[in-house]
Amino acid sequence: MNVQTPVAKLTPNDYASDQDVRWCPGCGDYAILKSVHKALADLQAPLDTTVFISGIGCAARFPYYMATYGFHTIHGRAPAIATGTKLANPDLDVWVVMGDGDALSIGGNHTLHAIRRNVDLNLLMFNNAIYGLTKGQYSPTSKVGTRSPSTPQGSVDQPVNAILFALGAGARFVARSVDTNQKHLPEMLKRAHAHKGASFVEILQNCIVYNDGAFSDVTERDVAPDRQVVVEHGKKLVFGKDGKKGVRMKPGALELEVVTIGENGVTEADILVHDEKNRAMALLLAGMDGGALPVAMGVIYCNPVESYDVAVHKQMREVIEKTPAIEFNKLLRRGNTWTVNT
């Protein structure tokens, strides 16, 4: 028994289940699925200790397409369920897949608390700025003016910035990527996986049916270089087709501005260097929402501290060491008891 057979290397395909994928043709979710398969293969993540837990929505069908363990739960509650799973078995690698409605509408409270507690979960939010599964109502990340069946004249309420929300909740890891960016996204997933604690990843995802092109002004190949800045720890925040644009602190103000290197006396030295451990910088980068400033892609903040599950188990071990369990019968007889004889 126990003969060690050399384990065959897992390929991305080995992470795909045998079930037919049922998203609409052209949906960004396909691309994300592919990135996840690739990232897991890169990590050689064991199938049997990897778990995908999701809520409800198009995005939340994700676990059915994975050859790992999976739990498709109820709308908005995946972070809470995953918290219980991770506490019960800390050896599991737990991924949570949520839509924007799932994570920030019905489940906003659970997302907040999973992040605040810093449970070691990889929280992936597929942001298509729409309710896909219920046929296209606007969502909490939809831009003002979004026309949808429930907002025929356009939505009038402000969207939530998912990354700022996560940072506000105390996130120690936040990253952003784009569904179709098959180079960048798997790297973000691997970084999220490497971070012990709650890792929040916003993935801009195109819903081709109900909100096609919602992010095209940022993600389309021809505009992306000028509308995105890819942030990397220790590297300058330069972007643009010719690599001449940069982000710097506006002199005399607590805000960022876009400058062009070589113009108006701006040199490369003026450009900010990304420090992923700097929360103040993370907040400024997260606030760049595609107006005058580019949208930040990459690991915006990563500054690990002990995760909740580790702290909980540590405390349990301490209690057990200090006051070990006594036999259960003795426990019931501890304290004031009396004996009745016949």
Add this chain to the structure above:
Amino acid sequence: MATKLASEPSERPARRTVESVVIRFAGDSGDGMQITGTQFTQSTALMGNDLATFPDFPAEIRAPVGTTYGVSAFQINFASYDIMTPGDAPDVLVAMNPAALKVHLKDVRKGGTLILNTGAFNDRNFQKAGYKANPLEDGSLGGFRVLPIDVSKLTLNAVEKTGLSQKDALRCKNFWALGLMCWMYGRELQPTVEWINKRFEKRPELAAANLAALKAGHAYGETAELSGFESVEVPKARSSPGIYRAVTGTEAVAWGLVCGAHKAGLKLFFGSYPITPASSLLHTLANLKQYGVTTFQAEDEIAAVCSSIGASYAGQIGVTSSSGPGVALKTEAIGLAFATELPLIIVNSQRGGPSTGLPTKTEQSDLYQAVFGRNADTPVPVIASSTPGDCFYVGVEAVRLATKYMTPVILLTDGYLANAAEPWLIPNVDDIEPFPVSFDIDPEGFHPFRRDETTLGRNWATPGMPGLMHRIGGIEKDYNSGHISYESNNHHHMTKVRAAKVNGIANDIPLQKVASGTERGKLAVVGWGSTFGAINQAVARSRARGLDVSHIQIRHIWPLPRNLGALLEGYDKIIVPEMNNGQLVTLLRAQYLVPAEGINQISGLPFKVADLEAEISARLEK
């Protein structure tokens, strides 16, 4: 250092003996009446009396001092025989202020004793309590034996030497009152002395003051000329032999759940969100980490139940608890556990409703919620405990059913059971048959919804197990493969299978027994939950008077015991007393088409034995 009381041999003549006494301590919520009551209970338990208690506190933590809505009370009934209720009418009321007298006087037995702290009987307090004149002087206390004592002043005198401020010193007056009552009923002070020393370990000055007050109250009884008042004795109860302790329903549920988890070979995960009166279960379990318990205070009830489901998914026994409003929030998630066939236990400590209702009062009004309160065809087993000690066995049983049948189980207690204490014959847990869970580990032909042929419970495979990777979820699954399926015949079949699984539990629970009386007869009184004691005594007294009445107490509310219908048919009349507007009665009528009739009391208080006795008589004399 722990102070020990020298036992002082009494020179007084042998004390008068009485068989049972009901005492109610009442005062401001800041007066420490719950502590007084609990300590008196401990001493009484150790003296070998049978007892039952009823703590009754206001919803406000510290309502304005001296007002009627700030009155907190603790009732204890103790006796030399087997008693089952905290007693209908107090023999003695200890009232620490006029408001306490005002609220509780109406309950005191005619000719009963009133011990009144006259130190708080002043115009301001009369006004706050709504008295126009001093009740000691306006003749309204005629017919009672009144013992006015300035407890406030006597307490101040007693603790003078400890140098406490007047405010702190006055706080000791509950122990003075306790000392006096311990004298009056021959209770030993030692358990209270130990408790005070432990409680105030870090504040020796407070320990000294409270001890001084306790002893002074006791000495007052011994030495003062209390004309007409004497120390009486309540002999030991003749209970079954064994080791006993006082236990509240909360402690017993906690131990039962942990014991059940051990019997199943599982760790226990408890996710909860605070709510009265359920929070104490979270507090109790948080101190049992050594016994394989993880407690998680979630952000809300939804997260509480969901985290427990997540833990069950990972192979522990997930438990969550709340009261009605919180259980309402858990509803959707209970459906998920039902659909994915994961074990889960939901403990509902029922309280007065609807909505916030009477949050600190007891009620049994969540039976419909437990049995029917979910969308779709979602039957779940429901069990109810009937006494504080019974909560232990019901806790064990909940784990057994949840794991054997892979289903959520609802365990109903209530505010009364949660807080009330009774002597408990401590079981030997080795006598409880283990029911170890065997996880699915066999990849051969595996799918997550393979079932045990007899129980119909699905096999339990957990993440981390090599070769058994699978996906589960709330979407309907194919009976044969476990894959998602929208096929109509399959859904029909799966709905029937899930129902058959839960109904099948009826074959795995004891047949319904008659708690007292006969299996046929003129009248059956059918109860469930914490009404057990009151019904049992009412039936016993009625039978002693020659009435043909029997008592049936239902523990398994769903599925009902399989002989219950036939059993009920053996009686001419059936009455169902409930602390709600008629829920079990509807269930019984619907299930068995029997002419059951409800007796409903929705006052937030337990039934009185005498009231039920009158109802029984009325039915049999009609």
